[in-house]
Amino acid sequence: MKHIIILGDGMADLPVERLGGKTLLQYAHKPIMDQLAREGRCGRLVTVPEGFPPGSEVANTAILGYDLNKVYEGRGPLEAASIGYEMADDDLAIRCNIITLEDGKIITHNGGNLETDDARILIDYLNEELAKPINEQEGCERVKFITGIQYRHLLVIKGGNKHIVCAPPHDHPNEEWRPLLVKADESVCYDSVATSTNRLSAQATADLLNTLILRSQELLPKHPYNQAKAAKGERQANSIWPWSGGYRPSMLTLQQQYSEIKNGTVISAVDLIRGIGHYAGLKIVEVEGATGLADTNYEGKAQAAINALKTDDFVFVHVEASDEAGHDGDLELKLKTIEYLDQRLIAPIYKEVETWSEPVCIAVLPDHLTPVEQRIHVGQPVPFLIWHRGIQADQVQQYDEVSCVNGSYGLLKLQEFMQELMKIK
Ligand SMILES: [Zn+2]
Numbered sequence: 001m002k003h004i005i006i007l008g009d010g011m012a013d014l015p016v017e018r019l020g021g022k023t024l025l026q027y028a029h030k031p032i033m034d035q036l037a038r039e040g041r042c043g044r045l046v047t048v049p050e051g052f053p054p055g056s057e058v059a060n061t062a063i064l065g066y067d068l069n070k071v072y073e074g075r076g077p078l079e080a081a082s083i084g085y086e087m088a089d090d091d092l093a094i095r096c097n098i099i100t101l102e103d104g105k106i107i108t109h110n111g112g113n114l115e116t117d118d119a120r121i122l123i124d125y126l127n128e129e130l131a132k133p134i135n136e137q138e139g140c141e142r143v144k145f146i147t148g149i150q151y152r153h154l155l156v157i158k159g160g161n162k163h164i165v166c167a168p169p170h171d172h173p174n175e176e177w178r179p180l181l182v183k184a185d186e187s188v189c190y191d192s193v194a195t196s197t198n199r200l201s202a203q204a205t206a207d208l209l210n211t212l213i214l215r216s217q218e219l220l221p222k223h224p225y226n227q228a229k230a231a232k233g234e235r236q237a238n239s240i241w242p243w244s245g246g247y248r249p250s251m252l253t254l255q256q257q258y259s260e261i262k263n264g265t266v267i268s269a270v271d272l273i274r275g276i277g278h279y280a281g282l283k284i285v286e287v288e289g290a291t292g293l294a295d296t297n298y299e300g301k302a303q304a305a306i307n308a309l310k311t312d313d314f315v316f317v318h319v320e321a322s323d324e325a326g327h328d329g330d331l332e333l334k335l336k337t338i339e340y341l342d343q344r345l346i347a348p349i350y351k352e353v354e355t356w357s358e359p360v361c362i363a364v365l366p367d368h369l370t371p372v373e374q375r376i377h378v379g380q381p382v383p384f385l386i387w388h389r390g391i392q393a394d395q396v397q398q399y400d401e402v403s404c405v406n407g408s409y410g411l412l413k414l415q416e417f418m419q420e421l422m423k424i425k
């Protein structure tokens with residue numbers, strides 16, 4: 001049996017008054033999901049472990065069967081994998097935004113909509129100036145900036161300590177930046193961490209990062225890119241801002257854990273999800289026109305998934321569009337993203353694999369709720385369906401938050417979903 005997980009990011013919702021008290025999954029026209037639920041088995045899944053934020057990286061890692069308490073290392077290492085930077089064991093990888101500061105405050109977390117081509121020039125400049133020993137500046141030989149996408153980049157500190165407290169810049173618009181500088185995490189006995197692993201202490205890591213932030217604020221405004229922006233009265237990309245750092249995740253690959261998975265593929269437009277897939281041992285397949293929005297290339301992703309299933313035993317297709325529509329609070333658009341997922345992605349995959357002699361098991365679920373009326377992630381249990389040819393159906397007739405309460409899987413927790421899926425052989 002081959003397996004495919006089709007994940008509609010943030011697709012689950014809460015009852016909406018405008019829809020007569022229905023959720024979006026209850027209201028949307030989604031004949032294929034409903035058919036698979038009717039012919040298959042359903043349940044609900046807790047995707048966010050206690051003590052973790054309901055982030056996509058957390059929920060998707062749990063869905064793939066990993067214990068977050070053992071493997072969670074923040075965004076930096078996931079983005080490193082997505083960019084193609086293979087982390088060494090002593091690396092600390094940190095997400096590094098290029099942001100806009102004005103009058104001592106964080107104005108935007110995105111550097112005034114910095115484009116990747118311009119960002120690459122700024123990152124090269126920062127490497128030139130900061131990633132080499134200058135004026136006996138302690139620690140600079142440990143530093144490497146790596147270009148990512150738009151304003152989202154990576155900073156690697158060789159021997160850096162992850163027990164630091166950083167402020168995600170998107171959480172602090174219009175706040176003074178100085179009190180938000182990096183600090184050592186005082187809840188951790190970091191001296192013992194440093195000596196046992198040969199890493200810098202947390203305080204030394206925080207000091208080094210703060211030095212880099214301050215130096216970037218001297219250097220970036222002098223760069224011709226920002227000089228031109230200033231001349232036009234536009235926002236400058238005038239400071240780095242590191243956050244969410246971690247070490248290389250100690251994740252066993254899916255192949256190491258499940259004998260029925262010999263090779264697998266992840267298909268997603270989102271770097272964090274690709275990063276999880278990389279550490280899980282999955283190939284990352286690019287799909288042209290995959291945008292992470294409602295205008296994404298659904299047909300292209302469906303075809304890529306079908307192609308992957310021809311050679312691989314396991315495919316993880318992640319579609320971001322519903323989450324974005326939820327964050328935008330756009331009810332009509334979010335309904336459309338659910339219907340697109342049904343008719344333009346799940347339908348072609350189902351219709352193709354249904355004819356194969358080798359059976360394929362299809363699972364459909366979201367990672368968390370992104371309710372259109374709350375516009376933020378909510379970590380409640382999500383509905384899931386599992387279908388394959390010959391499966392013994394339960395009584396659930398439709399795929400949605402309410403119907404799946406009566407599913408024969410009941411309420412599963414975290415890694416149990418992947419364990420149940422892999423029992424289907
Ligand atoms: Zn998500």
